Amino acid sequence: MATAKKEKVKFSQSVKNNAFILKTAFQIAPSLCIMRLFMGVVTGLNHGVTLYLISEILNALDRGDPFDKILWIIVAMASYMLAYQLFYSWHWKIYNPKRKLNFIRALHKRFFVKASELDLACYDTPEFYNDFIYSMQNSDKSITGTIDMISDILRCLVASVSVFGVIVTIDPVIAFVILGFSIVTMILDIIENSIYYKYQLICNVIWRKDWYFQRFFSLVEFAKEIRLTRVADNMKGEFAKNKAEERKITIKQQKELLLIQILNAILSIGEDIFIILFMAYHLMVTGSILIGGFAVAITAANKIRHMFSEIQWRLTEVNKNSLFADKVKRFLETEGKIKSGERELDEFESLEFRNVCFAYGDENVLEGVSFKVERGERIAFVGYNGAGKTTVTKLIMRLYDVTGGEILINGINIKEYRLDMLRQKIGAVFQDYKVFATTIAENVLADIYTPDKEQIVLNALEDSTFGEKLHTLPNGIHTELTREFSNEGTELSGGESQKIAIARVFAHNNELIIMDEPSSALDPIAEYNLNLGIDKNAKGKTVVFITHRLSTTRHVDRIYMFENGKIIESGSHDELINLGGKYSSMFELQAKKYRLN
């Protein structure tokens, strides 16, 4: 319901928002916009011109003009039709598609860059994500919505005016009667639409459920459970309930609409009959109109009625477009809080956390965390799920900024460094590593591949123990990953993808390496080999491990045990075991099963 309220915007604001989109579009592609609006005028005018030519021919006939004179009008009509069609087809088949593609491209690229500069925190707030990112992602159609709408309204207006002009010359009274009828019809349409709109809001919930059922039954993820349990029956029950609800709502809606629909129908019958009788009267009794005028009047009335109803239908899009425009505006105006500093960062020497606090909203994730790592050291963060270990790594990379305390690199607050240089120094393998639908080489580089980088890629893959798999791939490092684009694409297993993610770090020769659960998807042998790879590659580098497998932590210089956002124990493995605290009991839990013999 809250969203329903939010979606009701003042009309003046709507117009302003639409104007903003129009302005943006004009800036990026002025010729496309002008042409599109011009097209609206031309198509609108076409209605009037066609009608005028027909009535001219009929009137000439009535006046008893000679055949060759009328023939010229017909020739003029044919040439006009051809010229119109030429222009129309050229615009829609050649001019518009090309320009529109380029326009969309220019706009999207602007959005892309903006999106990739937003703070990561933006992605964590569902409101922001749903409101902005989702609508940007689905902006292909909406983006030209405003301009299409204006062009269409223009078309209808021009058509109405030009057709109206033709009728006025026939009989001014009938022209105003048609106008009157059309306005009343339009008002009824507006009422009808607002009823529809009201029910649409209610039905949204129902449709959302429908969509879930559809996914439930069609996605592989649920397929196993559906076969092994009877949960499908529960879902079918929910589905039936949902349909019953939809039926109830629809019946109510139809009842409300019925009166308006009947009124509308009566109005349209009345208009037809009135026009025919009125015109027939003038034709037969007063003789004030000619056959030509009589014949085109009905056609003209229909046209105007349609145009009016289309205008009001189009106007309902003002709100929709405005909503979108508002999102675009706010999206483009969103400024990241994480600002780059000025200072250059040379060699990495040390990293220090001083009493760092961090909170997501109201929830404290880290409280007073302090530690220091010197170049070449290896440390490990261990602890329960949700204890804040991963957050620490995100703070180091300035994906978030601390809410209290400070982080120093080489003794200087990281906020002072240039953001790009800081991030360049750090290589990270995340728990939720991602593989791109590009070649292996490009995945390892996470950049455009050039032949001179071949050796770097090969070495990195070798060290991340991907080498064996690589030899089985006919295209080697140029193998396209994922089946995103073709069924022949190579789909890697979880472990293999993780190796690619690790190779990415090796290839970049970063000075500070963060490994978040680097071996989680690997089987024991692969894990063992990977550890060797890390040892070899990370010689002299600073490495931060986050791990649940306490076997990994044995060889690090220092272990920090996290609990509820605080460091509760720290020291080398042996020290912590001797301490007999939480780390030692956690280690014991894992180790005891290996000590059977």
Next chain:
Amino acid sequence: MKRTKKEKKNKENKLSFKMVVKDCAYAIKMIVGASPWAFIIRIIQQIMSTVLSFIVGTYALKYIITAFENGESFKSVALSALVMIGIPSIIMMIVSSIDGFVQNISFIKIEKKVLTRLYDKCTDVELACFENPEFFDKYVKASSEVVWRMWNITWAVSNLFATIIGMILYGSLLFTMDPVFIVFAILPLFGTFLKKKWNELWHKHSTEDKEHHRRAQYAQRIFYSSEYAKEMRLTNARALLLERYDRASDGRVEVVRKYGVKEMLLEIAQHGFQSIITNPLAIGYAIYRTLVTGTLGIGDCAVVINSVSSLTSTFSQITDRYYRCHEHALFYEDFRSFMEYEPRMQDLEGATSPSLGTLRLEGVSFKYEGSDSYVLKNVTLEIGKNEKIALVGHNGAGKSTLIKLLLRLYDPTEGRITLDGVDIRELKINEYRDLFSVVFQDFKIMALPVSENVLMRPREEGDTERIIDALKRAGVYDKIMELPNGIETLLTKEFDEDGAVLSVGQSQKVAIAHAFLKDSPFIILDEPSSALDPVAESEMYNNMMEAGENKGMIFISHRLSSATGADKIYMLENGEVIESGSHTDLMALDGKYADMFKKQAQNYIDIEENGGDA
């Protein structure tokens, strides 16, 4: 091979007239079968609408002008016109009101019936179908499009009928005036022919465009995806994807360039036949007859001029509706093949109820359909009634596939699986599967209340106690009771923004609660590997072991430490069982298992020996 693929593709995009009729008939039959009214009323409404606009726009006009020329009195003309227009208008009004009502309401019924059939089908077909991309695409398309297709095909078919009637009305009117006018009705047929060419061209165009569009959309998705957000900030992948996006956009523009001119010319030529040449010719001919030969009344001439475009446009309408039907027919062709698909995993005739006993795999080999390589090779193993066995091995060694075979989600390619000596293919499939509780690593929480996520079946008497008990045993009851509606709290945010979202650990406990509740003789556990911290992991392991007490138990183990307690361990490599026996046996064997175990254990064990690094 290549040729058949191409042929198939061609076939997919084009259907013969007979097939179009057949597929549309199938769809209409399905719709009418669910509720006949929607379609019948729509047909009447469409036809009435055509007839009415013929009367108002053309026939009444001709009538009045003729009457005027014959010098009839206005009064009688007005009265006749009133009747002529008024009666059909009132009928039309009534039909339209009913139509609005019936369309909306019977369609809910139709949707419900058709989707229920579809969903039933989808629960009946075997899992393999879901893993066959071609089948799967068809199915996903079927379920997401069938509703609006039903709406649209109803409209397209009824409108096609109405347009044909309109053509007959206008055609016969003009024909009675002068048979020559039929020529002007035939000319647009050439346009129809061009329209067909245009459609083919457009199809090629959009197929080529689709490829580029997909690539552009991929880049777009990545830029906005929260999952890739970190990578996009920390690496230079942005440049890579921008380049990809540019390339895709260039490709799309290139496609427009390639087809644009041809499409434009075809469109102009098509309109040439359908209106630009035809209409002025017809008008010219009518005027010639009136003015030069004097064989056509001025009233008739006015009618011709006014309605010739109505006649010629019916042709383009008919072709347009036909192509819509054709497009729907393509969809229903797939839909029908899906609905008529016979599930392979069905009870055989004389299928018996399973009796408990030893579960045995005898020389089982398996390969996925269409694949040449075996995932499992000659696997033999057995699980006694209360035995616990562990499956270990590298990723991709075939452990998960073996589980799928045990659950009869697939049937072996060679060899057989028996329960108490009976081939499981001879058992009633649902009763057989009911013998197992499974906790998958990728278990899914459904958009249902907690209680039904534990039950995984419709509610029965006395279930509440069972659910509470199961949640308690799984160790998650207290957490659940903290939720706003206790065990009736709706999970996930699918239906309701206030729905509860459980952590991975809690979700798994709910899945385990299901296993406790089901209390089946066999339990299968796919060990979660890494999402849990050591304490939670150990707790989970104990939970699982408790769930498996007094049951046959099969678990896939990623950490060998948890396999040590099994009665028997099977080590798989490349689809084969390479070692089997108890932990002690296998360690004594000193083979691959022992090697793997030692590698994992060394960091834990050598501390005992008080030694330095190995």
